Amino acid sequence: MTEKKALIIIAPNDFEDIEFLHTKEELEKAHIKIIIASTKKETAIGLQGTIVKVNIALTQVDVNDYDAIIFIGGLGACPYYNDDKALSIAAEAFRNGKKICAICVAPLILSKAGVLKGKNATVYDLNIKELTKMFTEAGAIYTGKQVEIDGNIITANRPNAAREFGRTIAREINTQKKN
Numbered sequence: 001m002t003e004k005k006a007l008i009i010i011a012p013n014d015f016e017d018i019e020f021l022h023t024k025e026e027l028e029k030a031h032i033k034i035i036i037a038s039t040k041k042e043t044a045i046g047l048q049g050t051i052v053k054v055n056i057a058l059t060q061v062d063v064n065d066y067d068a069i070i071f072i073g074g075l076g077a078c079p080y081y082n083d084d085k086a087l088s089i090a091a092e093a094f095r096n097g098k099k100i101c102a103i104c105v106a107p108l109i110l111s112k113a114g115v116l117k118g119k120n121a122t123v124y125d126l127n128i129k130e131l132t133k134m135f136t137e138a139g140a141i142y143t144g145k146q147v148e149i150d151g152n153i154i155t156a157n158r159p160n161a162a163r164e165f166g167r168t169i170a171r172e173i174n175t176q177k178k179n
Contacts, residue, residue: 004030004032004033004174005035005065005066006027006032006066006067006069006070006099006169006173007035007063007066007068007069008020008036008070008072009069009089010037010044010052010054010072011039011044011075011076011079011080012038012039012054013044013076014047015052015072016047016074016103018048018159018162019073019074019103020046020072020162022159022163023070023072023103023162023163023169025163025166026165026167027166027169027170027173030167032068032170032174035066036052036053037054037055037056038054038058041057047075058083058086058089061089063089063092063093066093066098068101068173069089069090069100069101070101070103071102071103071109072103072104072106073102073103073104073105074104074105078105080106080109081109082112087109087112088113091113091115094153097152099154100153100154101153101154101155101165101169102154102155103155103157103161103162104124104157104158104159107122107124107135107140107155108123108134108135111135112138116138116140117138119140119150120141120150121141121143121150122145122156123135123140123142123157124158144157146160146164147161147164147165147168149168156168
């Protein structure tokens with residue numbers, strides 16, 4: 001049996017601590033190996049002060065090495081909306097049939113990468129006009145659920161959905177057939 005691996009992408013600063021910690025804990029409980037990526041291979045710091053050692057820089061990511069690519073939200077994730085490397089990772093993972101996952105504001109990265117067109121998805125708060133425009137203009141179908149699955153895409157809306165998000169990703173990874 002081959003080892004299952006997930007790549008968690010966080011911002012170098014101001015990622016949402018609970019989204020990262022709870023998602024990571026649920027994946028580890030399911031015996032999924034975690035690799036942490038960010039813009040640079042250094043220490044990342046969350047909004048509440050969680051310090052995380054980054055394993056690889058985004059420029060080193062090969063999506064084919066992972067069963068799932070996971071984007072964590074928080075204010076620091078917003079620059080990824082316009083980061084060519086982050087967008088290409090999301091698009092390539094989608095094209096290659098990987099699980100592509102995002103929580104909080106991070107589903108907007110997926111929408112900007114073009115992977116949510118015609119897909120059911122959820123996001124932090126569509127009462128914020130800019131978020132609504134980005135999400136719906138990309139063709140995403142907003143469901144409002146805490147956690148939404150549409151094919152290989154898994155999205156979640158808020159930090160309090162992080163445990164369910166992590167458990168859902170773990171279940172989906174552990175039940176998928178290898179390509």
